[in-house]
Amino acid sequence: xxxxxxxxxxxxxxGLALQLQAQDPELTQFYAAPVYTNPALAGSAxxxxxxxxxxxxxxxxxxxxxxxxxxxxxxxxxxxxPNVGGxxxxxxxxxxxxxxxxxxxxxxxxxxxxxxxxxxxxxxRFGLQGSITNKSINFGRLKFADQINPTQGFTLPxxxxxxxxxxxxPNFNAGWVMxxxxxxxxxxxxxxxxxxxxxxxxxxxxxxxxxxxxxxxVIPMTRSRFEENNFSPNVLFMKQRNFTQLxxxxxxxxxxxxxxxxxxxxxxxFKNSDAIIMLVGxxxxxxxxxxxxxxxxxxxxxxxxxxxxxxxTIDWCVPPGRMPFKPLHCPEF
Numbered sequence: 001x002x003x004x005x006x007x008x009x010x011x012x013x014x015g016l017a018l019q020l021q022a023q024d025p026e027l028t029q030f031y032a033a034p035v036y037t038n039p040a041l042a043g044s045a046x047x048x049x050x051x052x053x054x055x056x057x058x059x060x061x062x063x064x065x066x067x068x069x070x071x072x073x074x075x076x077x078x079x080x081x082p083n084v085g086g087x088x089x090x091x092x093x094x095x096x097x098x099x100x101x102x103x104x105x106x107x108x109x110x111x112x113x114x115x116x117x118x119x120x121x122x123x124x125r126f127g128l129q130g131s132i133t134n135k136s137i138n139f140g141r142l143k144f145a146d147q148i149n150p151t152q153g154f155t156l157p158x159x160x161x162x163x164x165x166x167x168x169x170p171n172f173n174a175g176w177v178m179x180x181x182x183x184x185x186x187x188x189x190x191x192x193x194x195x196x197x198x199x200x201x202x203x204x205x206x207x208x209x210x211x212x213x214x215x216x217x218v219i220p221m222t223r224s225r226f227e228e229n230n231f232s233p234n235v236l237f238m239k240q241r242n243f244t245q246l247x248x249x250x251x252x253x254x255x256x257x258x259x260x261x262x263x264x265x266x267x268x269x270f271k272n273s274d275a276i277i278m279l280v281g282x283x284x285x286x287x288x289x290x291x292x293x294x295x296x297x298x299x300x301x302x303x304x305x306x307x308x309x310x311x312x313t314i315d316w317c318v319p320p321g322r323m324p325f326k327p328l329h330c331p332e333f
Contacts, residue, residue, distance in 0.1 A: 023240055024190065024210050025072045025095045026062070028262075028277055028292045030236060030247075031331040032311035033058045035076040035091045035110055038188040038212065039127030040175035042078040042110040043087010046327035047286075047317040053079030054315035062294075063304040068098035078110065080318055086114040086125065101141055106133040106171070116326070122180050123326045127188075129173040135197055136166040161200075169195040171207070179328050185215035208241040218329045221254075229254050232331055244268040249277065251331045256283045258290070258333055272298040275307075281333045288313040290333040 027033050033056055034041035045052040055077050062070040078089030089110035096103050108131035115124040144158045175188035190210040198205030216234035232251040238244070249262030260279035266272055276297055281290035294307035311333060 023243055024207075025060070025070070025093070027058055027060055027072065027074065028294055028307070028309050029058065029279065029290055029311045029333045030214075032056060032288075032290055032313060032333045033074050033076065035078055035089045035108075035129070036074055036093065038175040038177060038186050038214070039089075039110045039129035039173050040112050040125040040177040040186060040188070041328075041330075042089035042112040042127055043080040043114070044112075044125065044177070044328040044330070045078065045080070045315050046329070047315060050327065051080035051082075051318050052315045053077070053318050054313055056311065056313045058309070058311045060307065060309040062307045064306070064308070066304060068101065071096045080114075082319075084111070087112040087127075102135070102137050104133060104135040106131050108132070108171075108173075112175075120326065122178065123328075124179075125175075125177040125328075127173075127175040127177075129175075131171040131173070132168065133171055133195075133197075134166060134168045135199075137199060139163075139165055163199045163201070165199070167197055167199055169197055171195050177328070179326075179330070181326075181329065182219075183215075183217045184328060184330050186213070188212040188214075210238065210240040213237045216330060234331065242269045245274070247277075251279075251333070257281070258283065258331075260292075260331075260333065264294075274298050279333055281311075283332070286315050288315075288332055292333070 027036060030037040034044065045054040058074040060072040073094045074091065076089060076091040078087055080087050091108045091110070093106040108129050110127060110129045112125045112127040115126070117124060139162055143154050144160045146160070147154045147156045147158050149155045170193070172192045173188065173190040174192060175186060177184065177186035191207045192209060194206045194209055196203060196206050214236040216232055219231045221229040221231055230253050232253070234249060234251065236247040244267040246265045246267070247262055249260060251258060251260045258281035262277035264274040264277060266274050274297065275294040277292055277294050279290060279292040281288065290311045292309045296304050296306060313332065
């Protein structure tokens with residue numbers, strides 16, 4: 001989801017604002033960051049023998065042509081654990097905005113419960129995630145209106161109040177996934193407690209709830225047992241306060257090669273055709289690597305023509321134990 005942060009008066013780009021409007025960072029390759037996308041996906045990794053564990057790494061550079069760009073880093077681990085009835089996971093997410101002026105780091109743990117239905121032909125997963133987030137801002141690098149000398153520029157001391165440069169808060173997320181061998185759908189609610197993250201202790205400055213609905217299917221393109229060729233149409237819808245977004249596209253798998261094409265549309269107060277997304281990925285044994293390119297098609301494409309994202313995943317087989325385990329064949333990028 002496109003991040004819009006109002007910083008004219010707070011000074012990430014120089015100016016005088018006193019309010020920030022925050023939005024969660026976006027990852028184009030949302031299935032390559034399963035713990036971030038939906039807590040219910042924790043423990044859903046599969047290998048040739050059934051259940052698997054995995055470590056996923058993600059990096060996104062959003063709008064690199066702008067000064068003070070957005071950069072996001074995500075590292076997560078999740079694994080099926082038959083002794084706990086589902087999956088466990090952990091995640092570290094680090095986000096940088098404004099050339100390091102505003103940074104945030106989130107550490108979280110996840111548990112998902114696996115529920116077999118319809119004699120094992122359908123499964124559900126329910127996930128819970130608890131997080132601790134620290135946000136910090138470098139007020140020493142901000143510029144305010146009262147610092148302007150008419151002839152010399154920003155040379156005067158500021159009279160603005162200097163609040164705490166760091167704030168830490170707990171956060172909670174939940175998710176649900178239902179799937180068969182050919183179809184899956186899920187729902188996730190992030191920032192359920194809508195934590196306050198104001199540096200000025202403003203009670204109205206909260207992180208709004210983010211709602212996500214995603215669904216897709218797997219259409220086999222061959223009956224070969226030795227080469228996986230399939231076509232996977234997918235849709236993902238997100239809403240956070242006044243920001244609403246729809247991602248519509250597909251993945252195509254042929255052996256070790258994965259390609260994808262997506263279109264991203266925003267609605268509501270910020271309605272526009274946002275981006276066309278092209279993806280290419282490669283799978284070899286237990287390693288996966290993906291690269292995606294967001295080509296901006298909105299009116300702002302001259303200033304923000306592109307965004308880049310890479311992902312890497314390593315997985316390993318684990319015994320499913322006595323508990324039934326049905327693979328979730330969702331995309332990997």
